[in-house]
Amino acid sequence: AQSVAQPEDQVNVAEGNPLTVKCTYSVSGNPYLFWYVQYPNRGLQFLLKYITGDNLVKGSYGFEAEFNKSQTSFHLKKPSALVSDSALYFCAVRERNYGGSQGNLIFGKGTKLSVKP
Amino acid sequence: EAQVTQNPRYLITVTGKKLTVTCSQNMNHEYMSWYRQDPGLGLRQIYYSMNVEVTDKGDVPEGYKVSRKEKRNFPLILESPSPNQTSLYFCASSPRTGGNEQFFGPGTRLTVL
Numbered sequence: 001a002q003s004v005a006q007p008e009d010q011v012n013v014a015e016g017n018p019l020t021v022k023c024t025y026s027v028s029g030n031p032y033l034f035w036y037v038q039y040p041n042r043g044l045q046f047l048l049k050y051i052t053g054d055n056l057v058k059g060s061y062g063f064e065a066e067f068n069k070s071q072t073s074f075h076l077k078k079p080s081a082l083v084s085d086s087a088l089y090f091c092a093v094r095e096r097n098y099g100g101s102q103g104n105l106i107f108g109k110g111t112k113l114s115v116k117p
Numbered sequence: 118e119a120q121v122t123q124n125p126r127y128l129i130t131v132t133g134k135k136l137t138v139t140c141s142q143n144m145n146h147e148y149m150s151w152y153r154q155d156p157g158l159g160l161r162q163i164y165y166s167m168n169v170e171v172t173d174k175g176d177v178p179e180g181y182k183v184s185r186k187e188k189r190n191f192p193l194i195l196e197s198p199s200p201n202q203t204s205l206y207f208c209a210s211s212p213r214t215g216g217n218e219q220f221f222g223p224g225t226r227l228t229v230l
Contacts, residue, residue, distance in 0.1 A: 032216050043121075043207055043221040044160075051216040090159065094215055104150075104175065105219060109159035 002027045004093050006108035013081045013115050021076040021111045023091030032094040033074040034105070035065055039087045047089075050074060061085070081115045088112050119144045121222035123208050129228045130198055138193045138225050140208030146220075147213040149191040150175070151183065153204040154224075160207065166191055167213070198229040 003026045013019045025031060032051060036044040048059025055067040065076045076089060091108040121142045130136055142149065150165040152175075162175030166185040180202055182194040191210075195202060205226050209219040 034218055036221075041224075043223045044209075044219075045221070046218040049216070049218055096215060104162055104165060107152075107160040109157060 002031075002093060002095055002106045004091050004106050004108040006089075006091055006111045008111050009109075010112045010114065013113070015083055015115055015117050016080050019078050019081040019085070019113065019115070021089050021091075021113060023074045023076065023108060025072050025074065025091070025093045027093050027095050027106075030069075030096050032096060033065075033067060034092040034094070035059065035063070035074075035076050036090045036092060036107075037061075037087050038090065038110075044090065047076070081113075083115050083117055086113055086115045119220070121208055121210055121220050123206075123222040123225050125225060126223060127226050129230065131230050132199055133197050136195050136198060136227075138195075138206060138208075138227070140191045140193065140222060141189050142191075142208075142210040142220070143189065144210060144220065145188065146210035147188070148219075149185065149208065149210045150219070151181070151191070151193050152207045152209065153177065154207060155204050163193070163206075198227075200229050203227060203229050 005024045034049045035047040038044050048057050050057050050067045058064045063078050088110045090110050092105045094105050124139045147168045151163040152160040154160050161177045163181050164183040166172045207224050208222040211217045211219040
């Protein structure tokens, strides 16, 4: 069965420092991988995704993530955190279905990122 | 503007009183889905639809119904709400192919007393 793990409930970072939000997954074959962000009282917003190709994916707001097949990880990173990055971050995985239909998106439980001035 | 809309945004109701949460998207997406978000549990899928008249259960379908009579609309129906359905609900849509990201609505916060 597909699953996604975000091992940290909360990550605390000082503004200007690099940040990492961890994500590991379990799925058969090569997955599609996504990161979403949720600001308070808002819906989820798409940040970035890995489909194929370069393992380092760049997304919105200066975020990037690295797909590591051997470690089945897709950690979210940013070189210099901003206070405005404080939010809830979700990793998600979808099994790659070569039949053409879309498998369902499985979400991690979320990691709360807190960036202090 | 491309968007997913949900109504109502906030709802307080009582046990057993039927309610419907509407969801509409203007992007001509085939795939639509309902999730509930609960603290410590992340997002869990309730129902999804691959296209018009095609719906299927997600991970937590008990107590919910859906319909997909038109491509743009995917209402969530609670025939007899119970307090354990108090949650934050999100509707999402996307094109059919697997590499596409989902677009989320703003959420509906439901309280069942």
